[in-house]
Amino acid sequence: METPVASNSSLGQLADADVENAAAPTRYGSMPMAAVLTGLLMATTTALKNPWRMRGAYPNRPGMPAVQAVAASCGVAPPLMTPKWVWATAWRSSKRVIPLCHRWDPVAPADTCVNLLVVWLKALSGNRRDGLADGGISYAFLPSVTRWIVSPVLAWLYPRLHHQNIAMRSAFLERAVAAELSTSEPTALVTLGAGFDGRSLRFATKHRPCVELDLPQVIEQKRGLVARATRRLPQLVEPAASITYLGANLSDVTEARAALKTAMTHIGRADTVVVICEALLIYLPTHSATELLRSAVEEAQAAGARHVSVCFADALPGVKGVARADAEAFLSSVGLVLDAATWTPKPGLARHMGVARAGSS
Numbered sequence: 001m002e003t004p005v006a007s008n009s010s011l012g013q014l015a016d017a018d019v020e021n022a023a024a025p026t027r028y029g030s031m032p033m034a035a036v037l038t039g040l041l042m043a044t045t046t047a048l049k050n051p052w053r054m055r056g057a058y059p060n061r062p063g064m065p066a067v068q069a070v071a072a073s074c075g076v077a078p079p080l081m082t083p084k085w086v087w088a089t090a091w092r093s094s095k096r097v098i099p100l101c102h103r104w105d106p107v108a109p110a111d112t113c114v115n116l117l118v119v120w121l122k123a124l125s126g127n128r129r130d131g132l133a134d135g136g137i138s139y140a141f142l143p144s145v146t147r148w149i150v151s152p153v154l155a156w157l158y159p160r161l162h163h164q165n166i167a168m169r170s171a172f173l174e175r176a177v178a179a180e181l182s183t184s185e186p187t188a189l190v191t192l193g194a195g196f197d198g199r200s201l202r203f204a205t206k207h208r209p210c211v212e213l214d215l216p217q218v219i220e221q222k223r224g225l226v227a228r229a230t231r232r233l234p235q236l237v238e239p240a241a242s243i244t245y246l247g248a249n250l251s252d253v254t255e256a257r258a259a260l261k262t263a264m265t266h267i268g269r270a271d272t273v274v275v276i277c278e279a280l281l282i283y284l285p286t287h288s289a290t291e292l293l294r295s296a297v298e299e300a301q302a303a304g305a306r307h308v309s310v311c312f313a314d315a316l317p318g319v320k321g322v323a324r325a326d327a328e329a330f331l332s333s334v335g336l337v338l339d340a341a342t343w344t345p346k347p348g349l350a351r352h353m354g355v356a357r358a359g360s361s
């Protein structure tokens with residue numbers, strides 16, 4: 001049986017949905033650890049549909065390549081082929097541990113749509129030899145005392161599960177963004193639903209402004225994390241000065257368009273505007289997600305950009321499976337042309353990866 005593909009849902013919601021009936025142990029203190037782990041395991045396996053089905057193998061899903069092939073095309077090691085219950089248990093355990101790791105964190109980032117868990121997973125991946133190097137930025141976002149659990153010394157201990165799934169999409173985007181930015185100067189980068197991702201800090205320069213958009217409370221927390229990272233890695237001070245953070249509810253079509261208009265004023269006159277969408281659209285209603293992409297293209301063009309590229313690792317609104325023709329049809333409806341050579345479906349909720357350019361580009 002296939003894992004149901006959830007649209008407009010979240011990684012967290014899916015993982016939770018997989019185990020939603022699990023009876024979570026409530027009092028760890030008085031129970032021996034083995035009993036807690038056995039309880040968690042039993043709860044997970046009984047609540048999951050097909051708990052023993054291998055995650056990453058989708059023989060009944062037309063067009064979905066093997067996860068090993070996707071990883072190879074992105075240049076990273078593939079996630080482990082293990083039963084679904086292993087992934088679900090790892091996910092649930094991480095969701096419990098991460099808030100504890102921020103208990104005394106003055107920045108107090110919340111886990112909005114799992115963005116906090118994602119930055120931990122990116123830090124873990126960045127600290128592993130088989131992961132995706134990110135210049136130590138994700139790790140620099142994390143609290144001093146607790147981040148040692150994903151430090152380079154301990155990172156190798158974690159099996160390649162969720163962090164490797166995220167490493168695939170990050171690796172894809174990293175290459176795609178670099179290629180698009182080499183098109184024609186001056187360039188600029190706009191990241192929609194940036195969360196606690198550190199990509200802008202790697203790409204921003206005095207001559208390449210970057211704008212990040214996310215919910216206002218997330219933007220506030222991000223500022224705190226960036227301030228911490230620049231204290232630890234002074235080389236980030238300069239790129240950080242070229243990044244503008246804008247808070248907006250991107251589900252609201254009018255607010256999203258206004259935020260994008262503002263974003264373009266911060267960019268100035270860029271010939272190439274690269275828009276990044278990484279695991280955001282899965283949280284937006286179909287109509288909002290569609291209009292968001294349309295607005296991004298139109299506002300960039302209205303500001304004078306001759307080349308507009310959208311690099312995505314997300315779920316394209318209304319595209320249920322992974323057929324390229326469906327992705328092309330959706331993208332063309334918002335004024336974008338898919339570069340067929342870049343189309344890379346991958347397992348997981350953010351299952352559509354590719355680069356699309358505005359028609360005139």
Ligand SMILES: C[S@@+](CC[C@H](N)C(=O)[O-])C[C@H]1O[C@@H](n2cnc3c(N)ncnc32)[C@H](O)[C@@H]1O
Pocket residue numbers: 112113114115118119192193194195196197213214215218248249250251252277278279280283284
């Ligand atoms: C899974 S996180 C991904 C973050 C980042 N793109 C990454 O891959 O590290 C999803 C992000 O979408 C943002 N988001 C969800 N709904 C949103 C909305 N209505 N408006 C703005 N941002 C939203 C969340 O705040 C969160 O930061």
